[in-house]
Amino acid sequence: MKSIPRLHFAHLPTPIEELPSVTKELGGPRILVKRDDQTGLAFGGNKTRKLEFLVAEAQEQGAKMMISAGAIQSNHCRQTAAAAARYGFECTLVLTGDMPAQPSANLLLDGLFGANIVHVADRKDRDRILQETFDNATNEGKKPYLVPYGGSSPTGALGYAFAMEEFIKQDVHADWIVFGTSSGGTHAGLVLGQRVFGFKGKVLGISIDEPETWLKSHVSELATKASEKLGERLEFGPADVLANDRYCRAGYGVLTEAERDAVRLFARTEGLLLDPVYTGRAAAGMIDLIRTGFFKKEETILFWHTGGQPALFAEKYSAHI
Numbered sequence: 001m002k003s004i005p006r007l008h009f010a011h012l013p014t015p016i017e018e019l020p021s022v023t024k025e026l027g028g029p030r031i032l033v034k035r036d037d038q039t040g041l042a043f044g045g046n047k048t049r050k051l052e053f054l055v056a057e058a059q060e061q062g063a064k065m066m067i068s069a070g071a072i073q074s075n076h077c078r079q080t081a082a083a084a085a086r087y088g089f090e091c092t093l094v095l096t097g098d099m100p101a102q103p104s105a106n107l108l109l110d111g112l113f114g115a116n117i118v119h120v121a122d123r124k125d126r127d128r129i130l131q132e133t134f135d136n137a138t139n140e141g142k143k144p145y146l147v148p149y150g151g152s153s154p155t156g157a158l159g160y161a162f163a164m165e166e167f168i169k170q171d172v173h174a175d176w177i178v179f180g181t182s183s184g185g186t187h188a189g190l191v192l193g194q195r196v197f198g199f200k201g202k203v204l205g206i207s208i209d210e211p212e213t214w215l216k217s218h219v220s221e222l223a224t225k226a227s228e229k230l231g232e233r234l235e236f237g238p239a240d241v242l243a244n245d246r247y248c249r250a251g252y253g254v255l256t257e258a259e260r261d262a263v264r265l266f267a268r269t270e271g272l273l274l275d276p277v278y279t280g281r282a283a284a285g286m287i288d289l290i291r292t293g294f295f296k297k298e299e300t301i302l303f304w305h306t307g308g309q310p311a312l313f314a315e316k317y318s319a320h321i
Helices: 020-026 047-060 075-086 105-112 123-139 154-169 185-197 212-230 257-270 279-291 309-313
Strands: 016-018 030-035 065-071 090-096 116-120 144-146 176-181 202-207 242-244 300-305
Touching: 020 030, 020 257, 020 279, 047 075, 047 144, 047 154, 047 185, 065 075, 065 123, 075 090, 075 105, 075 309, 090 105, 090 123, 105 116, 105 309, 116 123, 123 144, 154 185, 154 212, 176 185, 176 279, 185 202, 185 212, 202 212, 202 279, 212 242, 257 279, 279 300
Parallel strands: 030 300, 065 090, 065 144, 090 116, 176 202, 176 300, 202 242
Antiparallel strands: 016 030
16 A cells, blocks of 8 residues: 555544444434544544645645635645645635625634635635635645545545554444445545445435535546545545435525434434534434434434534524524
8 A cells, every 4th residue: 555645643543332222212223423523623523634645745734824725614634724724724615605794603613713714795705716826826736635525635635544443453343334425525535435444335325515426426436536646546436425415405505404303313313513514414404314214113223424513503504503
């Protein structure tokens, strides 16, 4: 395996916990949780694992600034801003959505970490303005590094290939790993790690906002490209990727009764906080799949908690959760 530039600032390994009350409430199967909400950087979350590789790559390239994009309450952007502050990079974030009169939650933290915010009202303009922002910084000699949306590049995906190795070393049995998937980096890393490190169970991504066909194509392509960074190229196809897009029809960040019920169930039975956008939707999907008999009662599900709880304090969600 190739030597890959990596920084070590995440709090790893993250713990695995039993969820006996949720398991009982749902009548089985046994449910565990992998606590990647405890990765340490700026309230933690899954992007911290990716940033260990992305920031190292930025340093190797001699970058002085990190630029990325996301929604106003992006967990990825919050962790990117924190990593930039920690390692001495300037940071610019291109954020889409309705800008609140008073910053809160992730947006408030972006400012505390010193990030410069470029607001884009309409998401369809985001990629263009992101590229313009990057080009302007390059022309000004700021040596920017473009952190991909969600940290989901072949480099970023390595964070979850090695997360799978970490999980296997924890020697906890699971028939299924279930998590929220969107930009595909976490998903691709787990699929790659499944093959490289020999996980025998199944890896199921609950879509937050993307069609299943797109996820299968994109994740398999990303896993293939990420494998090259480990050494030997491994080929992945859509059939190697399990995804379910049944629970994202309401749209990205739209809080429905299913997410509310999932967040409340985990909070009131386990004292465990989910977020309204990602883990809330992923847990809602998992709950429905349990209730409709998709999983066998004798199986064990590992719910991979990807973080995001600061969004609970955003005005958009706090009044409705």
